[in-house]
Amino acid sequence: MGVTAAVADVSFEVNEGEIFVVMGLSGSGKSTLIRMLNGLLEPTAGSIEIDxxxxxxxxxxxxxxxxxxxxxxxxxxxxxxxxxxxxENAAYGLEVRNVPKQERLAKAKKFLDHVGLAGWEDRYPDQLSGGMQQRVGIARALAAETDILLMDEAFSALDPLIRREMQDLLLDLQGELGKTIVFITHDLNEAMRLGDRVAMLRHGRVMQIGTAEEILTDPANDYVAQFVADVDRTRVLTARSVMEKPIALVDANGGPRAAVRVLREQQASFAFVVTRDRRLAGVVFAEPAAKAVREGRNTLAGIVEDGLHTVDPDTPVAELFLPCAESPLPVPVTDQGGKLLGVIPRVTLLTALGHLSTNTGDFPVVRDEPASEESGPVSEEMSSASKESGSVSEELIADA
Known part of the structure; x- marks a missing residue:
């Protein structure tokens, strides 16, 4: 009687190659949990499976x-x-496994290079800053070439600037090496920044498990909602979170009549131009398209404006304000192959902190065909924010 359970009814799976963050205040059970994961503490009930x-x-x-x-x-x-x-510190994990000296030193040097400590191999820990000492600790863990890394408050002893540098280093290394990482922290912003998924603990129990975005935008209970109330949303939400469908798209291989028709249907003054595989080719405006129709031209050659400023879907919202402010058009969101995923109008960005748009599905591309005599209905998916560049004048459409 009178016993308090340090961890109770905790159940989760960690996927291969992800950073799984366990987040909680002091006394929430984080340290007990991580010590059970490597067998330093034995649970009174339940199991812990690795592979x-x-x-x-x-x-x-x-x-x-x-x-x-x-x-x-x-x-x-x-x-x-x-x-x-x-x-020697970086090679220690290999030493206890009786790896030959030259081999373990070579591997340790390799990973010291990875963490930015080339040239420091012969120094001693007391000659290094706190951040550099932690880099040695990370190099030692990586040199052991294990599949799983457990990181127990690994950056909490560092000052804020060095801490962020170490977070950047961890993300860079993870992108290169793809380890499975369980990261323990009491810092919510750190959890949100690093975690592919985050488990929030309170009094030894899991309150919620989800991505940073899921926890921020759909907290499971009042405790989680209060916990995330002061999180800097601009550092958590990304372009993917706030983008919406473009209201007007035309095929790069199509002609000006198709462009004019979609502009008329959507009451828009411009349309994004995409290839058959949806790679962004540029933008076409109403007046040049209408002029090309009057001139009897059959292609969009010469009227598509390229050189658009695009953003990656994982770009934090905090980094979107400048490109959105500088662009008269919604900022296109593209993947590494140049495929158009969505757009971010200014108004959508400004309202994103209060309301998250989830309009991220596929969108139709209009191919070239003879212009219809009737204007199609305005798409129900079109938001007023996406019309911010104005609508096509009736005179312009009539001329076309």
Whole structure:
């Protein structure tokens, strides 16, 4: 009686190659949880499976092998050996596995280079700053070449500027190496920035598991809602979160009649031009398109304006204000292959912090065909924000 459960009814899966963040205040059960994940603490009930194997059923020798070959750990206070050089510290995980000296030193040097410590191999920990010492800790974990990294408040002992640098480093390394990472933190902004998914703990219980966006925009309960109330949404929400469908698209291989028809139907003054595989080719405006029709031209050659400023779908909202302010058109969102995913009108961006648009589905592309005598209805999906560049005048359409 009188016993408090440090972790209770916690259940989750961590996907291969993701950063899974466990977030909670002091006393929420984070440290207990991570120590169970590598077998340092044994749960009183339940199981912990790694690649389908329950580690709670392992003996001491098997657990030691697991920690040497499968799981590496990065600690809050670096846990470096003061009497060993940077290179020797980075190679320690391989040393306990009896990897030959030259091989382990070569691997350790490789990962020291990865974390930006080339040339510091012969220094000692007390000759390094806190951020550099933590880089050694990360290099040591990476040099062990385990599939899983457990990071227990790894950056919390660092000052804010160095902490952000370390977050950037971790994201860069993850993009290159694709490790499976369980990251423990009490800092909500850090959790939101790093986590592919975040588990929020309170008194040893999971309040919610989801992406940063899901937790921010759809909190599971009042506790989570209050917790995220002061989060800087501009650093969490991305272009993908706020983009909407473009109201007018035409095929790059089509002609001006198709462009004029879609402009008339959508009551828009411009249309984005895309290829058959939806790569963004540029934008066509109403007046040049109508003029091309009057001149009997059959292609869009010469009237498509390219050089549009595009943004990546993962661009934080905080970085969208300048391109949106500088562009008279909605800013196109494209993937690395140039495929048009959506657009961000200014008004949509300004209202995004209060309301999240989820209009991200596929959108139709109008191909070239003879112009209809009747104007089609204005799309129900079109928002007033997307019309911000004005509508086509009736005289212009009549001339076409």
């Amino acid at each position: 389908g194997v329950d580690i709670t059923a392992m003996g001491g020798k098997e657990l030691r092998r697991l920690r040497q070959e499968k799981i590496s750990m990065v600690f809050q206070h670096f846990a470096l050996f003061p009497h060993r050089t940077v290179l």
